[in-house]
Amino acid sequence: MKPIKQRLLTPGPTVVPERVLEALGKSTLYHRSPKFKEIFLEARKRLKKLFRTEGEVLILTSSGTGAMEAAVTNLFNPGDSAVVVVGGKFGERWKELCETFGVKPIVIEVEWGKSVRLEDIEEALKANSDVKGVLVQICETSTGTIHDVKGIGDLLKNYPDVLLIADGITAYGVYDIPTDEWGIDVGITGSQKALMTPPGLAIISLNEKAQKRLLEVETRSYYFDLKKELKKQQSGQTAYTAGVNLVVALNEALKMIEEEGLENVAKRHERLAQATRAGVRALGLELLSENPANGVTAVLSPKGINGQDIVKIAREKYGITIAGGQEHLKGKIFRLSHMGYVDIFDILTGLEVVEFALYELGYRNFKFGDSVSAAMETYQNL
Amino acid sequence: MKPIKQRLLTPGPTVVPERVLEALGKSTLYHRSPKFKEIFLEARKRLKKLFRTEGEVLILTSSGTGAMEAAVTNLFNPGDSAVVVVGGKFGERWKELCETFGVKPIVIEVEWGKSVRLEDIEEALKANSDVKGVLVQICETSTGTIHDVKGIGDLLKNYPDVLLIADGITAYGVYDIPTDEWGIDVGITGSQKALMTPPGLAIISLNEKAQKRLLEVETRSYYFDLKKELKKQQSGQTAYTAGVNLVVALNEALKMIEEEGLENVAKRHERLAQATRAGVRALGLELLSENPANGVTAVLSPKGINGQDIVKIAREKYGITIAGGQEHLKGKIFRLSHMGYVDIFDILTGLEVVEFALYELGYRNFKFGDSVSAAMETYQNL
Numbered sequence: 001m002k003p004i005k006q007r008l009l010t011p012g013p014t015v016v017p018e019r020v021l022e023a024l025g026k027s028t029l030y031h032r033s034p035k036f037k038e039i040f041l042e043a044r045k046r047l048k049k050l051f052r053t054e055g056e057v058l059i060l061t062s063s064g065t066g067a068m069e070a071a072v073t074n075l076f077n078p079g080d081s082a083v084v085v086v087g088g089k090f091g092e093r094w095k096e097l098c099e100t101f102g103v104k105p106i107v108i109e110v111e112w113g114k115s116v117r118l119e120d121i122e123e124a125l126k127a128n129s130d131v132k133g134v135l136v137q138i139c140e141t142s143t144g145t146i147h148d149v150k151g152i153g154d155l156l157k158n159y160p161d162v163l164l165i166a167d168g169i170t171a172y173g174v175y176d177i178p179t180d181e182w183g184i185d186v187g188i189t190g191s192q193k194a195l196m197t198p199p200g201l202a203i204i205s206l207n208e209k210a211q212k213r214l215l216e217v218e219t220r221s222y223y224f225d226l227k228k229e230l231k232k233q234q235s236g237q238t239a240y241t242a243g244v245n246l247v248v249a250l251n252e253a254l255k256m257i258e259e260e261g262l263e264n265v266a267k268r269h270e271r272l273a274q275a276t277r278a279g280v281r282a283l284g285l286e287l288l289s290e291n292p293a294n295g296v297t298a299v300l301s302p303k304g305i306n307g308q309d310i311v312k313i314a315r316e317k318y319g320i321t322i323a324g325g326q327e328h329l330k331g332k333i334f335r336l337s338h339m340g341y342v343d344i345f346d347i348l349t350g351l352e353v354v355e356f357a358l359y360e361l362g363y364r365n366f367k368f369g370d371s372v373s374a375a376m377e378t379y380q381n382l
Numbered sequence: 383m384k385p386i387k388q389r390l391l392t393p394g395p396t397v398v399p400e401r402v403l404e405a406l407g408k409s410t411l412y413h414r415s416p417k418f419k420e421i422f423l424e425a426r427k428r429l430k431k432l433f434r435t436e437g438e439v440l441i442l443t444s445s446g447t448g449a450m451e452a453a454v455t456n457l458f459n460p461g462d463s464a465v466v467v468v469g470g471k472f473g474e475r476w477k478e479l480c481e482t483f484g485v486k487p488i489v490i491e492v493e494w495g496k497s498v499r500l501e502d503i504e505e506a507l508k509a510n511s512d513v514k515g516v517l518v519q520i521c522e523t524s525t526g527t528i529h530d531v532k533g534i535g536d537l538l539k540n541y542p543d544v545l546l547i548a549d550g551i552t553a554y555g556v557y558d559i560p561t562d563e564w565g566i567d568v569g570i571t572g573s574q575k576a577l578m579t580p581p582g583l584a585i586i587s588l589n590e591k592a593q594k595r596l597l598e599v600e601t602r603s604y605y606f607d608l609k610k611e612l613k614k615q616q617s618g619q620t621a622y623t624a625g626v627n628l629v630v631a632l633n634e635a636l637k638m639i640e641e642e643g644l645e646n647v648a649k650r651h652e653r654l655a656q657a658t659r660a661g662v663r664a665l666g667l668e669l670l671s672e673n674p675a676n677g678v679t680a681v682l683s684p685k686g687i688n689g690q691d692i693v694k695i696a697r698e699k700y701g702i703t704i705a706g707g708q709e710h711l712k713g714k715i716f717r718l719s720h721m722g723y724v725d726i727f728d729i730l731t732g733l734e735v736v737e738f739a740l741y742e743l744g745y746r747n748f749k750f751g752d753s754v755s756a757a758m759e760t761y762q763n764l
Contacts, residue, residue, distance in 0.1 A: 001646055005399070005725055017387070256386075264383055319725070343386055343701070345731040352730055352758065359762065368762065369755025376734065376750035380741065 003319025009350045010323045011141055011170060011296035013192040013199050014340035016249075020196055023252035024245050031244050037236035039251050044233065046254035047203055050172060050262065051187055053179040055207035058229050059250075061243040064169040064190030067202035069097055070224035071135075071165050071186055075213050078102035078220075080132040083124045083162075085116045089142035089326045090167060094135040101220055106131065112329060113143045113288040113298070118151045125159055132213075133163035138171035142326045144298035144335060145289040146171075153183030163210060169193055172203075173257060174295040174339055176266040185210040191246060194269075194295065196253040196340045200246045206230070269294040271382045272338035272347050275375040279351040280336070282374035283358065283366045288333050295339040298325070299354075300332065302363045307334040313357040320353045344379050348372050385701025391732045392705045393523055393552060393678035395574040395581050396722035398631075402578055405634035406627050413626050419618035421633050426615065428636035429585055432554060432644065433569055435561040437589035440611050441632075443625040446551040446572030449584035451479055452606035453517075453547050453568055457595050460484035460602070462514040465506045465544075467498045471524035471708045472549060476517040483602055488513065494711060495525045495670040495680070500533045507541055514595075515545040520553035524708045526680035526717060527671040528553075535565030545592060551575055554585075555639060556677040556721055558648040567592040573628060576651075576677065578635040578722045582628045588612070651676040653764045654720035654729050657757035661733040662718070664756035665740065665748045670715050677721040680707070681736075682714065684745045689716040695739040702735045726761050730754050 008015045016024075029036040040059070047057040060066050072094075076082060082103050084094045087110030098105040106124050110116045116136065125131055134156065138149045149166050156164050165186040171177060172187065173194025179187045184205070191201035204226070206214070211230065219225050228239045257265055273294040277287060280299045288298040301307040308331050311324040325333040336350045351371040359368070390397045398406075411418040422441070429439040442448050454476075458464060464485050466476045469492030480487040488506050492498045498518065507513055516538065520531045531548050538546050547568040553559060554569065555576030561569045567589050574581035586608070588596070593612065601607050610621045639647055655676040659669060662681045670680035683689040690713050693706040707715040718732045733753040741750070 001650070002642075003725065004642060004650070004723065007727070260384075260386060268383070268386070318727075320727075341386065345389070345700075345702070345734060348730065348734055348754075349727040352727060352754070355758065356762070367755060368758035369751040372730075372734070372754045373749060373751025376737065380738070380750065 003317065006319045006321070007349065008321050009337050009346065010321050011193070011335055011337040011339055012190070014196060014337060015342070016198055017196055017253070017256065017341045019256060020249045020253045024198065024249035026245070026248060029244050029248070031238065031242050036244055039248055040242065041236045043247055043251040043254060046251065046258065050254065050257065051179045051205045052177065052181070053187070053205050053207060055180065055205050056211065056230060056234070057203060057205045058226065058233050059242070059247060060202040060204065060224065060229070061200065061240070062202050063199055064188060064202045065093065066224060067188045067204040068093060068167060070204060070221065070226055071188065072097040072101050072103055073221040073224060074217055074219045074226040075163060075165065075186065075210065076101070076103045076132055077217050079104065081106055081128050081130045083108065083121060083131055083134045085110060085136040085147060087114060087116060087143065087145060087147070088112050088137070088140035090137050090140055094167070098135070113145055113290060115145055115147050115291045118148060118155055121152060122155055125162065131162055133165050135165050136167070138166050138168040138177065139174070139293040139295055141170045141296060142329065143289055144293045144296045146291045146293045149184065150182045156183055163213060170293065170295040170339060173265065174269045176262050179205055180207060191250050194340045195250060196256065197246060197250045200243045201250055269338060271379055272342060272344065273297065274382060275344060275347050275379040276336055276338055276351070278378040279347070279371035279375035280354070282370045283355065288329070295337070297336045297338065298333045299336065301334060302358070305358070305361050305363055306331045309361055310334045310354060310357045313360055314353045318353045318356060320349065322350060322353070348375060351375055385699065388701045388703070389731065390703050391719050391728065392703050393575070393717055393719040393721055394572070396578060396719060397724070398580055399578055399635070399638065399723045401638060402631045402635045406580065406631035408627070408630060411626050411630070413620065413624050418626060421630055422624065423618045425629055425633040425636060428633065428640065432636065432639065433561045433587045434559065434563070435569070435587050435589060437562065437587050438593065438612060438616070439585060439587045440608065440615050441624070441629060442584040442586065442606065442611070443582065443622070444584045445581055446549070446570060446584045447475065448606060449570045449586040450475060450549060452586060452603065452608055453570065454479040454483050454485060455603040455606060456599055456601045456608040457545060457547065457568065457592065458483070458485045458514055459599050462486065463488055463510050463512045465490065465503060465513055465516045467492060467518040467529060469496060469498060469525065469527060469529070470494050470519070470522035472519050472522055476549070480517070495527055495672060497527055497529050497673045500530065500537055503534060504537055507544065513544055515547050517547050518549070520548050520550040520559065521556070521675040521677055523552045523678060524711065525671055526675045526678045528673045528675045531566065532564045538565055545595060552675065552677040552721060555647065556651045558644050561587055562589060573632050576722045577632060578638065579628060579632045582625045583632055651720060653761055654724060654726065655679065656764060657726060657729050657761040658718055658720055658733070660760040661753035661757035662736070664752045665737065677719070679718045679720065680715045681718065683716060684740070687740070687743050687745055688713045691743055692716045692736060692739045695742055696735045700735045700738060702731065704732060704735070730757060733757055
């Protein structure tokens with residue numbers, strides 16, 4: 001029998017709340033109208049609070065990768081060096097962006113699922129005096145792993161010319177991240193993750209140090225011209241046509257985060273992540289990551305079972321979309337998201353469909369409900 | 383912490399699929415337009431298939447109770463007698479309707495949670511030669527109990543003047559009910575149960591025998607004039623303004639039932655009901671009903687625990703609306719719905735919230751996940 005309903009449990013796009021969909025569905029505003037300007041400035045103000053920054057926060061009409069490209073093309077001159085942490089698909093993306101735009105990547109390879117060691121970063125900085133920035137993920141989504149960005153920020157206090165540029169696409173709104181306090185000069189996120197909005201908007205923060213760097217670099221992008229955007233957005237305009245409906249939707253989502261309270265949002269993600277981990281461990285499965293993130297849990301498929309088959313059964317037979325592995329992890333892992341508009345019952349649903357799929361694939365090293373039991377227990381006691 | 387999302391798991395209104403909401407949200411049609419006429423006739427045709435009747439099926443703009451009133455006011459003359467099965471709140475409603483409109487109710491009291499005995503009906507019929515109809519529920523929603531309407535139909539083959547009038551408000555679309563084959567002369571349902579549409583429409587079927595009776599009765603209703611409706615609806619009109627958007631939505635919901643296949647729909651409800659029963663039993667709880675229905679499960683609260691408190695915690699702390707008991711069952715039971723647009727994961731969510739609530743109320747005679755385990759096992763093996 002075919003599933004009668006569909007559920008989205010992927011680490012982006014994530015499920016969008018009805019309130020946000022309703023906002024999205026309102027009549028399109030003219031992007032130069034006073035009404036849109038007002039909403040745009042509201043959204044930027046809310047984003048500054050979310051980022052906990054005194055710096056500027058810009059909204060770009062693109063996916064998160066657009067903001068990554070903007071960082072590389074606006075903050076580095078050709079020939080500059082950047083330390084790049086590559087511990088997964090999104091670390092690789094930093095490297096590829098550097099290569100595309102003439103920035104020399106000093107790559108720190110990290111085994112997928114492990115976190116970068118601070119001493120490796122320090123060594124790279126010492127060995128390369130021309131480094132202008134460190135490019136890293138707060139959470140490497142492909143492996144569900146946290147890097148110690150706060151630690152990197154502390155380290156960089158001794159390197160006043162080096163920008164800390166952190167891809168927080170699956171971290172902002174999952175954690176309560178004090179961008180300024182951690183020394184993140186440039187923080188990035190996207191609309192379609194913990195911000196509970198459809199894809200199409202990227203967000204980039206720029207502290208004073210980053211804004212100063214902007215002036216020293218001639219951007220190699222036309223669309224992603226951060227100097228131009230900065231000037232425009234301070235007055236509630238955008239350089240080019242903004243994704244108007246998405247901005248209205250994002251503003252509504254940010255209101256929801258405010259109402260729940262950022263601390264509570266972070267605490268909820270923590271509880272859901274811990275419940276998920278307890279659940280999969282109760283099935284005798286192991287996590288890929290040594291430092292698992294609160295936004296997404298990457299689980300190693302049991303021996304002899306292809307992770308893609310779990311994903312396929314979940315989607316085709318049960319209507320539930322979970323994520324598989326990427327690149328060389330394809331087939332070796334599957335990923336359960338607990339990011340954004342998610343509660344404990346969504347988590348339990350994710351675990352249940354994994355149980356059904358594993359059972360069907362012949363892994364029966366558990367009793368139905370074992371993962372649910374462990375997850376509920378963990379959730380109740382946190 | 384307050385719940386971040388709301389889930390509706392009540393035995394009506396039930397959750398409405400996105401497709402149906404989209405149909406509902408389309409621009410309102412003029413109720414005398416050719417376009418609406420076309421959709422109205424389509425919906426009536428689909429309802430005839432759902433009811434498996436060669437008779438007529440009328441759509442009334444009212445809740446299900448309106449169709450019950452229409453049955454009483456259009457099919458009985460003042461002073462007529464009707465055998466009324468009263469085994470719950472909705473049986474009582476039949477009795478109240480009879481009293482309101484001058485029909486003499488010959489009440490068969492059935493303990494709430496039990497099914498009517500056929501011999502009691504036969505006895506009442508033998509003792510009252512002037513009986514013109516039997517009024518019964520297929521499923522008594524307040525107790526989650528099935529009455530043997532097929533058996534009553536067989537019995538009435540010997541009573542050609544007696545109409546079998548069956549409230550199937552929580553039965554049509556839960557079961558595959560062959561209205562004609564069972565000898566149901568008048569079948570009733572509402573839009574907001576297994577038909578997955580918001581409240582506001584009632585449906586009533588009339589076979590030839592019932593249509594003949596219409597001619598012998600002078601209705602005591604103006605709005606619910608079934609002779610008038612019958613004439614109008616055969617040509618795609620209604621006597622008074624129809625709930626246009628609701629009809630468009632209902633037609634879409636009926637399409638979904640057709641696509642899934644009525645047999646599959648019934649099988650799904652059977653599996654979900656059995657999974658629910660297995661789940662609550664695994665918590666050491668008992669069902670109220672001796673003949674539990676596939677649309678809703680009524681569960682006895684454990685000793686010392688008020689069923690209303692379970693309902694309250696589920697709603698206030700977890701955002702999940704389940705139903706309590708009605709009338710004298712209030713506080714003594716709670717009810718889990720598995721009717722309409724529901725899959726196994728909804729069922730498991732319902733069981734999980736009951737576990738959380740019971741735990742909080744001090745009933746800890748189980749391990750978290752026990753009900754889920756039993757329900758998944760049952761579901762997998764059906």
